[in-house]
Amino acid sequence: MIGYLMAGFALFLIVIGSIGYTIEGEVEDIPTPNIDGFVFFSDEALPENPVSLFVSADTIITWDRDDIFLVIANESKKTQCDGIRANQGGFLQTESNSQTCQYGDTGYEATAIDGTSGAQWHVISGTYYAGIGTQSGALPAGTDLNLSYEVKLSASFPTYLFSFLIGIGGVGLSRMK
Numbered sequence: 001m002i003g004y005l006m007a008g009f010a011l012f013l014i015v016i017g018s019i020g021y022t023i024e025g026e027v028e029d030i031p032t033p034n035i036d037g038f039v040f041f042s043d044e045a046l047p048e049n050p051v052s053l054f055v056s057a058d059t060i061i062t063w064d065r066d067d068i069f070l071v072i073a074n075e076s077k078k079t080q081c082d083g084i085r086a087n088q089g090g091f092l093q094t095e096s097n098s099q100t101c102q103y104g105d106t107g108y109e110a111t112a113i114d115g116t117s118g119a120q121w122h123v124i125s126g127t128y129y130a131g132i133g134t135q136s137g138a139l140p141a142g143t144d145l146n147l148s149y150e151v152k153l154s155a156s157f158p159t160y161l162f163s164f165l166i167g168i169g170g171v172g173l174s175r176m177k
Contacts, residue, residue, distance in 0.1 A: 006170025013163040017155020030145040032068060033133055038102050039071055041078045041131035049123040056156040061130075062118035064146045068132050070119050071108040075127040077101075103135055123151070 033040045049057045061070060073081070081101035099105045109128060112119030113135060132145065155163075 003170045003173030003175070006173065007167050008170075010163040010167030010170060013155070013166075014160060017159050017163070020152055020154035023151040023153070025149055027147045027149075028144075030132070030147065032065075032143060032145050036134055039073075039081055039105070039131040039133040041073065041081060041129045044129075045075075046072070046123075046128045046130055048125055048127070050125065052123070052125045052156070054156055054159045054162075056154050057123035058152045058154075059121045059123055059149060060118050060152075061112070061121070061147055061149045063115035063148070065115055065142065067135055067141050068115065068145055069103060069111065069113040069135055070115075070147075071105075071112075071131045071133070072110040072119065072121050072128055073108045073131060075129070077107055078129045078131070081131070103133060 049055065063070065084101055100107075108131075110119050110121040
Protein backbone atom coordinates (compact mmCIF):
# COMPACT_ATOMS: atom_id res chain seq x y z
CA MET A 1 0.00 0.00 0.00
CA ILE A 2 2.78 2.46 0.92
CA GLY A 3 4.56 1.66 -2.34
CA TYR A 4 1.49 2.58 -4.38
CA LEU A 5 1.09 5.83 -2.43
CA MET A 6 4.73 6.72 -3.06
CA ALA A 7 4.43 5.98 -6.79
CA GLY A 8 1.17 7.96 -6.99
CA PHE A 9 2.72 10.91 -5.15
CA ALA A 10 5.71 10.86 -7.51
CA LEU A 11 3.44 10.81 -10.55
CA PHE A 12 1.41 13.67 -9.06
CA LEU A 13 4.57 15.78 -8.56
CA ILE A 14 5.73 15.14 -12.10
CA VAL A 15 2.37 16.06 -13.65
CA ILE A 16 1.82 19.19 -11.51
CA GLY A 17 5.46 20.25 -12.02
CA SER A 18 5.11 19.91 -15.79
CA ILE A 19 1.84 21.85 -15.95
CA GLY A 20 3.12 24.57 -13.64
CA TYR A 21 1.37 27.65 -12.32
CA THR A 22 1.35 31.16 -13.75
CA ILE A 23 1.11 34.38 -11.75
CA GLU A 24 0.18 37.56 -13.64
CA GLY A 25 -0.01 41.17 -12.55
CA GLU A 26 0.39 44.82 -13.44
CA VAL A 27 2.18 47.80 -11.99
CA GLU A 28 0.79 51.10 -13.22
CA ASP A 29 1.87 54.75 -13.19
CA ILE A 30 5.61 54.24 -12.66
CA PRO A 31 7.29 57.67 -13.06
CA THR A 32 9.73 57.76 -15.97
CA PRO A 33 13.18 59.39 -15.72
CA ASN A 34 13.95 62.51 -17.72
CA ILE A 35 17.67 61.87 -18.12
CA ASP A 36 18.93 60.48 -21.40
CA GLY A 37 20.12 56.87 -21.22
CA PHE A 38 20.73 56.49 -17.47
CA VAL A 39 19.11 53.72 -15.39
CA PHE A 40 17.09 54.42 -12.27
CA PHE A 41 16.34 51.49 -9.95
CA SER A 42 13.43 50.65 -7.71
CA ASP A 43 14.05 51.01 -3.99
CA GLU A 44 12.40 47.64 -3.40
CA ALA A 45 14.06 44.40 -4.44
CA LEU A 46 12.27 41.95 -6.72
CA PRO A 47 10.76 38.93 -4.96
CA GLU A 48 13.28 36.12 -4.56
CA ASN A 49 12.86 32.46 -5.43
CA PRO A 50 13.74 30.84 -2.09
CA VAL A 51 13.06 27.34 -3.44
CA SER A 52 14.95 27.69 -6.71
CA LEU A 53 16.41 24.22 -6.24
CA PHE A 54 12.94 22.70 -6.62
CA VAL A 55 10.83 25.32 -8.41
CA SER A 56 11.85 27.08 -11.61
CA ALA A 57 10.48 30.62 -12.04
CA ASP A 58 10.60 32.28 -15.46
CA THR A 59 9.45 35.88 -15.75
CA ILE A 60 8.32 37.94 -18.73
CA ILE A 61 7.90 41.69 -18.22
CA THR A 62 6.29 43.88 -20.89
CA TRP A 63 5.52 47.60 -20.89
CA ASP A 64 3.56 50.13 -22.90
CA ARG A 65 6.29 52.47 -24.17
CA ASP A 66 8.98 52.26 -26.88
CA ASP A 67 11.22 55.01 -25.54
CA ILE A 68 11.96 53.21 -22.24
CA PHE A 69 14.30 50.28 -21.61
CA LEU A 70 14.24 47.92 -18.64
CA VAL A 71 17.04 46.14 -16.81
CA ILE A 72 17.35 43.69 -13.96
CA ALA A 73 20.52 43.98 -11.91
CA ASN A 74 22.03 42.42 -8.84
CA GLU A 75 22.52 44.40 -5.64
CA SER A 76 26.14 45.35 -6.35
CA LYS A 77 25.27 46.80 -9.78
CA LYS A 78 22.42 48.84 -8.26
CA THR A 79 24.78 50.12 -5.56
CA GLN A 80 27.33 51.07 -8.23
CA CYS A 81 24.73 53.02 -10.22
CA ASP A 82 23.31 54.74 -7.14
CA GLY A 83 26.87 55.66 -6.12
CA ILE A 84 27.60 57.28 -9.49
CA ARG A 85 24.47 59.39 -9.19
CA ALA A 86 25.28 60.36 -5.56
CA ASN A 87 28.90 61.28 -6.40
CA GLN A 88 27.74 63.63 -9.11
CA GLY A 89 25.31 65.38 -6.79
CA GLY A 90 22.27 64.01 -8.58
CA PHE A 91 23.38 65.48 -11.95
CA LEU A 92 24.47 62.89 -14.45
CA GLN A 93 26.91 63.63 -17.20
CA THR A 94 26.08 61.55 -20.26
CA GLU A 95 28.70 63.08 -22.54
CA SER A 96 31.46 60.72 -21.35
CA ASN A 97 32.34 57.60 -23.31
CA SER A 98 31.55 55.39 -20.32
CA GLN A 99 28.46 53.21 -20.66
CA THR A 100 28.41 52.27 -16.97
CA CYS A 101 24.85 52.35 -15.65
CA GLN A 102 23.60 53.71 -18.94
CA TYR A 103 21.77 52.44 -21.99
CA GLY A 104 24.66 50.42 -23.46
CA ASP A 105 25.95 48.83 -20.22
CA THR A 106 26.26 45.04 -20.48
CA GLY A 107 26.63 44.37 -16.74
CA TYR A 108 22.96 43.64 -16.07
CA GLU A 109 21.35 40.26 -15.47
CA ALA A 110 18.69 41.03 -18.10
CA THR A 111 18.15 43.94 -20.49
CA ALA A 112 15.24 44.68 -22.80
CA ILE A 113 14.72 47.64 -25.09
CA ASP A 114 11.42 46.63 -26.67
CA GLY A 115 8.34 46.86 -24.45
CA THR A 116 6.29 44.64 -26.75
CA SER A 117 8.74 41.70 -26.65
CA GLY A 118 9.62 42.51 -23.05
CA ALA A 119 12.31 41.25 -20.74
CA GLN A 120 12.73 37.57 -19.99
CA TRP A 121 14.48 36.52 -16.80
CA HIS A 122 14.97 33.22 -15.03
CA VAL A 123 14.49 34.11 -11.35
CA ILE A 124 17.28 32.85 -9.12
CA SER A 125 18.12 33.24 -5.45
CA GLY A 126 19.64 36.55 -4.48
CA THR A 127 18.72 40.20 -4.30
CA TYR A 128 17.84 41.77 -7.65
CA TYR A 129 16.35 45.11 -8.64
CA ALA A 130 14.42 46.32 -11.67
CA GLY A 131 15.48 49.56 -13.29
CA ILE A 132 14.22 51.71 -16.13
CA GLY A 133 15.79 54.38 -18.26
CA THR A 134 15.24 56.33 -21.42
CA GLN A 135 16.86 55.07 -24.57
CA SER A 136 19.82 57.06 -25.83
CA GLY A 137 19.01 60.12 -27.85
CA ALA A 138 15.36 60.34 -26.80
CA LEU A 139 13.66 61.95 -23.85
CA PRO A 140 10.52 60.15 -22.70
CA ALA A 141 7.25 60.95 -24.46
CA GLY A 142 5.23 60.68 -21.25
CA THR A 143 5.57 60.84 -17.50
CA ASP A 144 4.48 57.36 -16.47
CA LEU A 145 4.91 53.74 -17.45
CA ASN A 146 2.68 50.68 -17.07
CA LEU A 147 4.29 47.25 -16.65
CA SER A 148 2.72 43.81 -16.99
CA TYR A 149 4.43 40.70 -15.69
CA GLU A 150 3.95 36.97 -15.90
CA VAL A 151 5.79 34.47 -13.70
CA LYS A 152 5.63 30.81 -14.75
CA LEU A 153 6.39 28.42 -11.88
CA SER A 154 7.26 24.83 -12.76
CA ALA A 155 9.29 21.95 -11.42
CA SER A 156 13.07 22.07 -11.81
CA PHE A 157 15.38 19.16 -12.60
CA PRO A 158 16.02 18.13 -8.96
CA THR A 159 12.23 17.89 -8.40
CA TYR A 160 11.87 15.54 -11.36
CA LEU A 161 14.83 13.48 -10.17
CA PHE A 162 13.47 13.31 -6.62
CA SER A 163 10.02 12.33 -7.93
CA PHE A 164 11.50 9.66 -10.18
CA LEU A 165 13.45 8.15 -7.29
CA ILE A 166 10.37 8.15 -5.05
CA GLY A 167 8.36 6.52 -7.85
CA ILE A 168 10.96 3.81 -8.41
CA GLY A 169 11.13 3.19 -4.66
CA GLY A 170 7.34 3.01 -4.49
CA VAL A 171 7.16 0.52 -7.36
CA GLY A 172 9.87 -1.55 -5.66
CA LEU A 173 7.98 -1.53 -2.35
CA SER A 174 4.72 -2.51 -4.04
CA ARG A 175 6.42 -5.58 -5.60
CA MET A 176 7.77 -6.85 -2.27
CA LYS A 177 5.80 -9.56 -0.51
